Amino acid sequence: MHRWMPRALAAGAMLAMAGCASPPAEPAAAPAALQVYAAGSLREVFTEVAAAHQARTGQPVELSFGASGLLRERIEQGAPAQVFASADTQHPARLAARGGWQAPVVFVRNGLCALAAEQVRTTPATLLATLLRPDIRLGTSTPLADPSGDYAWELFRRAEAVQPGAFAVLEAKALQLTGGASSPKPPAGRGTYAWVMEQGQADVFLTYCTNAIASQRELPRLQVVQVPPALQVGAAYGVSVRSGAPPAAHAFVRALLSESAQAVFKRMGFAAP
Structure with a gap:
């Protein structure tokens, strides 16, 4: 009897220890994607x-892009954005x-x-005269839906101060080709403005300088013409966080203002805040 008792006790102790052992920890769940x-x-x-x-x-981070006014409408209608960069x-x-x-x-x-087709001969000094020419098709984005269109209209108002009557001419001829809810979309992999210009939809397109530079990279025959100071409109980009958003949302905004991110903005043609 004494020969099997130690073995039985040992087996019981092992079972007891197994019963007390904690179950293996489950791997931590990955954080939910931040909706930007x-x-x-x-x-x-x-993207970078x-x-x-x-x-x-x-x-x-899950990124959704579009015209700022249309994104704002989507958010008002219940889209789950946590950070909105306009x-x-x-x-x-x-x-x-x-x-x-x-x-x-x-x-x-x-x-x-100004993003100009290769056959258009213009400079910053002659840009307004070029835009006013009857034979020049002027492309813009869509006001209210896309701030780029609003900035173009502000340029028209500045042109009125330089040359009376310019606003009415520019507003009447402006082709609102992009940024609207029903604006045609370029094929996958193509930039909007290079595609519009390649399709011959406009002779000159007023857009952000960063868009113009990217379009010229895509289609080198396009010209990028600086807007003269008297007509220039500065575009200030604002970012907002939904109330009650997780700390990750605020961390992303801080990252946008960091030195490393600002260096990327500068490399792509943006200016410091």
């Missing part, structure tokens, strides 16, 4: 900045005024340039 809605002109730079932010922090401050400020969003912070700046 951003102006279409930010596509290239945000968000990838670097995710690599550094482990926080996934090409102006008015659209995020409108969300903040309705409640549920924080006041926007300017995180980068842009300006308008």
